[in-house]
Amino acid sequence: MPSNINGRLSPTSLCRRLVATGDQYLTYDAYLQYLVKVFYYPSPVFQGYNTTDSQSYPYCAILKYLIANARSSGDPSLTVEAVFSRLIGNHVNGLEGINSYSSLVDTNLTGHGDQLRQVREMLIFISQLSFLSWIDGRLFIDIHGLSNLSSEQIEQLVSPVSGLRNENPDLEIQRLFDISPSEEKSLEFNEPSTPEDDVFTEGRKVRVSHLRTERNRKVIRHYFRHADNPKLCDICRVEVAGRYPWLDNLIEVHHILPLSSPLNVDRAGTSLNDLVGLCPNCHRATHSFYKIELANENLADFVSEEHAKETYYQVRSQFQNI
Numbered sequence: 001m002p003s004n005i006n007g008r009l010s011p012t013s014l015c016r017r018l019v020a021t022g023d024q025y026l027t028y029d030a031y032l033q034y035l036v037k038v039f040y041y042p043s044p045v046f047q048g049y050n051t052t053d054s055q056s057y058p059y060c061a062i063l064k065y066l067i068a069n070a071r072s073s074g075d076p077s078l079t080v081e082a083v084f085s086r087l088i089g090n091h092v093n094g095l096e097g098i099n100s101y102s103s104l105v106d107t108n109l110t111g112h113g114d115q116l117r118q119v120r121e122m123l124i125f126i127s128q129l130s131f132l133s134w135i136d137g138r139l140f141i142d143i144h145g146l147s148n149l150s151s152e153q154i155e156q157l158v159s160p161v162s163g164l165r166n167e168n169p170d171l172e173i174q175r176l177f178d179i180s181p182s183e184e185k186s187l188e189f190n191e192p193s194t195p196e197d198d199v200f201t202e203g204r205k206v207r208v209s210h211l212r213t214e215r216n217r218k219v220i221r222h223y224f225r226h227a228d229n230p231k232l233c234d235i236c237r238v239e240v241a242g243r244y245p246w247l248d249n250l251i252e253v254h255h256i257l258p259l260s261s262p263l264n265v266d267r268a269g270t271s272l273n274d275l276v277g278l279c280p281n282c283h284r285a286t287h288s289f290y291k292i293e294l295a296n297e298n299l300a301d302f303v304s305e306e307h308a309k310e311t312y313y314q315v316r317s318q319f320q321n322i
Contacts, residue, residue, distance in 0.1 A: 005170050012177035029130045036060060036126070037161045038176045040094075044169035051167050057094030057160040059126055061087050061101075064094065064158050066132075066141040068101035077138040080120045084111040094160055133219050223253045223275045233279040235286070235319050240279050251277040254286060257308040276312070282319070289315045 004010070036059040042049050062078065065087060070076035089107030111119060127134035131145040146154060166172040224230040231241045231249050240250040254276050278286060293311050294300065302308040 005174070010170075010174065012174055014177040014179050017179060028128070032126070032129050033157060036063065036129075036157075037159065040160070040162075044172040044176070049169045049172070051165040055093065055160075055162065055165075058087075058122065060094035060158050060160050061092045061096075062123070062126060062139070063141075064096070064098045065092075065101045065104070066139070067143065067146075067154065067158070068098050070141055070143040072102035076141045076143050078123070079138055080111065080116055080123065083119050083123070084109045084115075095162075098155065098158065135219070135222055219275070220253050223277065224249075227275075227277060230277055232277065233282055234276040235278060235282040235316050238279060250279060252280060252283045254278045254283055256312045257302060257305050258287075258290070286312065286315050289318075 037057070039059055040055045040057050042053050042055075062083070066076060066078055069078070085106045085108075086104045089109035090104050092101070092104070123139045124134050126132060127139055131142045133140045133142070146157075149157070163175065166175055229239075231251055232239050233251065234254075241248065244250065256274055256276060290311060293314070294302070302311070
């Protein structure tokens, strides 16, 4: 969020706001939601930026299409090919109303070479939002996860934040991240929290962003549909449904590399190799072990996927040695 102005690296107002919050932090989900609304083409962060070309807000268009299509046809997904055929081919710019996206038809427009890669990377990046997921080459929206929002809130979530563009790209970056008081109210600043699944404090749900992401319904269904033994805890090896026959299942889906890790941004999506099923006790114990090991190594996060997997296997071997 900084930019180069007069030979100096200058922080944006959002940067300064993050410093001013002290022991609070901006949730990853809140930042992505803001980025969705301000990111446009031609972008000041890329070569070829200018203020004469018309603006398009690709992330807003993608979200509007997913919401409209899930409502009208029941299909909550979007492929790279559909981005070209239905969005770019129909010349949408993200400024249209959500309902207009339900009437988009296929065109003959197709992407080629680097275009396909760039759009695919865009979909994978935006899939880090808590109500989206990238599975088997498709971007899915958890439309039920938005059911607690009013129509006005959903419209606000996907409405671009526009303004008069600055011809200087560095000054334009400053403008984009110049958070107004009204916009700041929509951002989610939370107290630091542990990676444990302790989600209730005096009846008030905390760590909402983590909880929504961990329990994305599409990812959970993907795991339980394809896992060899989805009702078996991977650590204690207890089949929880057998221990508690009056319950269908208590197994929780655990991401070996936590979704809160920045390493997830560059990943191709979620696969079964990224997931394990754990009983509630082992799930909480695993997150606690992660916290302790990272603290012992003086690290704030895992340095690689392999590092996360090695740490998880340590948890499993510790239990087997008890």
